[in-house]
Amino acid sequence: MHTVELSPKVFYQRIQEYQEAQLLFAGIRLDVFSHLQDYSSPGEVAAHTGYHERNLRLFLNSLASIGLLDMQNGRYKNKPAADEYLNRNSDTYLGDYILFRERMTGLEHVEERVRNGPVAEVEQSNDGLGVYDFYTLAKLTAREMYTGRVQSFLKAAECLLNKNEPVKVLDLGGGPGVMAIELIKNYPGAEGVVFEHPEVARVPEETVKAAGLEGRIGIVAGDFLSDDIGKHYDLIIASGILDFAKENINSMADKLYRALKPSGYLYLVSHDVSEDFLSPKESIVGWLSGQLDGLNVLLCKTSIDSALMAAGFESLNKDRIAGMMNNLQGEFYVKGQGNE
Numbered sequence: 001m002h003t004v005e006l007s008p009k010v011f012y013q014r015i016q017e018y019q020e021a022q023l024l025f026a027g028i029r030l031d032v033f034s035h036l037q038d039y040s041s042p043g044e045v046a047a048h049t050g051y052h053e054r055n056l057r058l059f060l061n062s063l064a065s066i067g068l069l070d071m072q073n074g075r076y077k078n079k080p081a082a083d084e085y086l087n088r089n090s091d092t093y094l095g096d097y098i099l100f101r102e103r104m105t106g107l108e109h110v111e112e113r114v115r116n117g118p119v120a121e122v123e124q125s126n127d128g129l130g131v132y133d134f135y136t137l138a139k140l141t142a143r144e145m146y147t148g149r150v151q152s153f154l155k156a157a158e159c160l161l162n163k164n165e166p167v168k169v170l171d172l173g174g175g176p177g178v179m180a181i182e183l184i185k186n187y188p189g190a191e192g193v194v195f196e197h198p199e200v201a202r203v204p205e206e207t208v209k210a211a212g213l214e215g216r217i218g219i220v221a222g223d224f225l226s227d228d229i230g231k232h233y234d235l236i237i238a239s240g241i242l243d244f245a246k247e248n249i250n251s252m253a254d255k256l257y258r259a260l261k262p263s264g265y266l267y268l269v270s271h272d273v274s275e276d277f278l279s280p281k282e283s284i285v286g287w288l289s290g291q292l293d294g295l296n297v298l299l300c301k302t303s304i305d306s307a308l309m310a311a312g313f314e315s316l317n318k319d320r321i322a323g324m325m326n327n328l329q330g331e332f333y334v335k336g337q338g339n340e
C-alpha cells in the first residue's frame with residue numbers, strides 16, 4: 001500500500017474556511033446579529049424576523065460553533081466582535097462593507113478569465129474606475145475608516161504637526177475624505193483639499209458638508225495622474241492610491257514632491273507588496289479579480305520606495321513617531337531639500 005506522508009487535511013480545511021465565510025455572509029444578509037445583542041432564543045428571533053424557527057436554530061448554532069455567537073441554555077448572543085461590527089445598531093457596523101468587499105474582490109470569473117484572457121476594454125483603458133465601484137466603496141469606507149485607520153493616523157500626525165500652526169493638507173484619492181476631515185477637526189488652523197475622481201467626488205462633498213467643514217475643506221474633482229493637484233501642502237495623504245499610478249509612478253512621485261512645502265510630509269498607505277509578488281497574500285488575492293479583468297495595477301513596495309527616493313523624499317526617522325509604528329498602517333516620508 002502507498003505510504004501516506006502528507007495529509008490532505010489542508011484541502012479540507014479550505015472547504016471549511018470557505019463554508020464559514022458563506023455562513024458569515026448569510027448571517028449579515030439575514031441580519032441575525034442585529035437581534036442578538038442580548039441572549040435570545042431562536043423562537044424569539046424567529047418572532048421578530050419571520051424566519052423558520054427550526055432552521056434558524058440550526059443556523060444560529062452553526063454561527064456559535066464557528067465563534068461568532070455565544071450559546072447558553074439554548075439562547076444565543078453576539079460575541080463581542082460580532083456585536084461591534086455585525087450588529088446594525090452599532091456605530092461601527094461593517095456588514096454592508098464586508099459584503100461589498102467580498103463582491104469587489106470576488107473570484108467568480110477566475111476560471112473564465114484564465115481560459116479566455118482579460119476583458120478587452122478594461123485592458124485598453126486600464127482605468128481602475130472601469131472595474132471597481134469606487135463610488136460605493138467611498139460611501140462604505142466613510143464608516144470603515146473609523147475602525148482603526150483614522151485613529152492611528154491622527155496619533156502619528158500629532159507627533160509631526162503643531163496644533164497651533166496653520167496646516168494645509170491634501171487627501172489625494174481620499175474616498176470619503178475622512179482622514180482630512182478628522183485631521184482638520186483636530187487642528188484649529190488647518191484647511192485642506194480632498195481630491196477625487198469626478199465619479200466619486202460627490203461622496204466627500206457629502207461627508208464634508210455633514211461635518212460642517214465646507215469653509216475649510218475644498219473638494220477637487222479630477223484625475224490625479226493628469227490634472228493639477230495644487231501646491232504648498234504641509235501634508236499629503238496618499239492612502240491606497242499609488243497602485244493606480246502604475247507605469248506613471250515616477251512622475252506621480254515628482255508631482256507629490258512638488259505639491260509639498262519644503263519639509264512637508266507624505267503619509268503613504270501602500271499594499272506593502274513584496275518584490276516577488278507573493279505577499280501579503282491579502283493584497284495578491286484581493287487585487288487578482290481586477291488584474292484578471294485586464295487592469296494593470298499593484299506595485300511592489302520597493303518600486304514605490306525607489307520612485308519616492310528618486311523624487312527627493314526621505315523616509316521619516318521612526319523615532320519621531322515613537323510607539324506609533326506598530327499600529328500605523330501607513331508610513332511617513334518627508335520632503336528632502338534636494339530636488340527643489
Ligand SMILES: C[S@@+](CC[C@H](N)C(=O)[O-])C[C@H]1O[C@@H](n2cnc3c(N)ncnc32)[C@H](O)[C@@H]1O
Nearest residue numbers: 134173174175196197200223224225239240244
Ligand atoms: C483604494 S481607494 C482608497 C480610498 C481612500 N484613500 C482610502 O484610504 O480608503 C482608491 C481611490 O483612488 C481614487 N482614484 C483612483 N484613480 C484615480 C485617479 N486617476 N484620479 C483621481 N482619483 C483616483 C478612487 O476613486 C478611489 O477613491
